[in-house]
Amino acid sequence: MPRRSRRRRRKKSQLGTYFLIGALVLLIVALVGPAIYLYTQTEDELALDDETLCPTGGPSQTTAIIVDATDSIGDITRLALMNNLRGIIERIPKYGQITLYVIDANGAAMEPAFKFCNPGKLEDLTELARMGIIANQEFIRRRWEDYRSRTLAEIERALDRSFEADRSPLLHAIQLVTVQLPQVRQDLDPDSRLRNRIVMFSDMLEHTQDFSVYRSGIDIEAFRQSNAYRKYTMDLKPFVMEVHFVMRTESGARNLSEYVEIRNFWHAIFVKEFKAYDMLPMRLPGAN
Numbered sequence: 001m002p003r004r005s006r007r008r009r010r011k012k013s014q015l016g017t018y019f020l021i022g023a024l025v026l027l028i029v030a031l032v033g034p035a036i037y038l039y040t041q042t043e044d045e046l047a048l049d050d051e052t053l054c055p056t057g058g059p060s061q062t063t064a065i066i067v068d069a070t071d072s073i074g075d076i077t078r079l080a081l082m083n084n085l086r087g088i089i090e091r092i093p094k095y096g097q098i099t100l101y102v103i104d105a106n107g108a109a110m111e112p113a114f115k116f117c118n119p120g121k122l123e124d125l126t127e128l129a130r131m132g133i134i135a136n137q138e139f140i141r142r143r144w145e146d147y148r149s150r151t152l153a154e155i156e157r158a159l160d161r162s163f164e165a166d167r168s169p170l171l172h173a174i175q176l177v178t179v180q181l182p183q184v185r186q187d188l189d190p191d192s193r194l195r196n197r198i199v200m201f202s203d204m205l206e207h208t209q210d211f212s213v214y215r216s217g218i219d220i221e222a223f224r225q226s227n228a229y230r231k232y233t234m235d236l237k238p239f240v241m242e243v244h245f246v247m248r249t250e251s252g253a254r255n256l257s258e259y260v261e262i263r264n265f266w267h268a269i270f271v272k273e274f275k276a277y278d279m280l281p282m283r284l285p286g287a288n
Contacts, residue, residue: 076286
């Protein structure tokens with residue numbers, strides 16, 4: 001009888017130990033599980049430059065805007081240009097950079113008119129961050145609006161000028177921009193979806209001593225034989241080219257058929273000759 005009593009007590013003691021261990025495991029899971037979930041949902045915020053709002057280690061990618069100021073544009077075209085620029089600002093990816101170059105008779109300036117980065121908006125964040133649980137929603141909204149308003153103000157300031165010149169060195173400006181843009185940051189683009197982008201707002205009527213569509217016409221063979229081809233051949237493989245064509249009433253692309261002709265001309269140059277990743281054309285409204 002005493003032996004059986006000891007065995008019962010031992011079994012009860014073991015059951016109590018197992019129960020205690022099980023309760024401790026459940027408690028740990030209950031405490032650690034939410035912490036792990038919150039950790040996986042927490043945004044990996046980068047240190048940003050106060051002036052440009054760009055990551056101190058460099059932007060994720062760059063969209064370079066090139067505006068051709070060598071010929072005047074009408075009110076409707078200018079309005080469409082600004083509307084399109086607003087859309088581009090909205091589409092810059094998180095930590096992506098937007099810059100602006102203006103072309104005059106001498107080409108584009110060595111430095112852009114400005115550099116800003118998209119610091120991220122609520123839509124870029126995780127669900128818990130958007131709910132305000134692990135992020136300051138008001139701070140994120142203010143920082144995004146700061147990026148948007150400052151970028152638009154700098155664009156309007158840069159374009160508040162006379163659009164007129166006796167030369168249109170478009171290729172010079174594009175070549176200059178390609179050698180200035182930083183590479184896409186692979187650590188911020190693990191899926192390799194980001195590409196640097198060059199966005200042109202121009203009639204695309206190249207007019208220099210090396211090559212001019214006014215002298216040779218819209219002729220790809222004439223371009224291949226020109227000094228401009230030898231001087232401005234460039235590697236556009238890392239870039240997407242986006243061209244917003246300005247319509248001209250006196251020469252060049254003054255109707256749909258001529259727009260198609262000059263669009264195909266530049267597609268041949270950018271994609272076939274210079275190997276750009278792609279060229280996205282669009283036609284701005286208004287006659288100029």
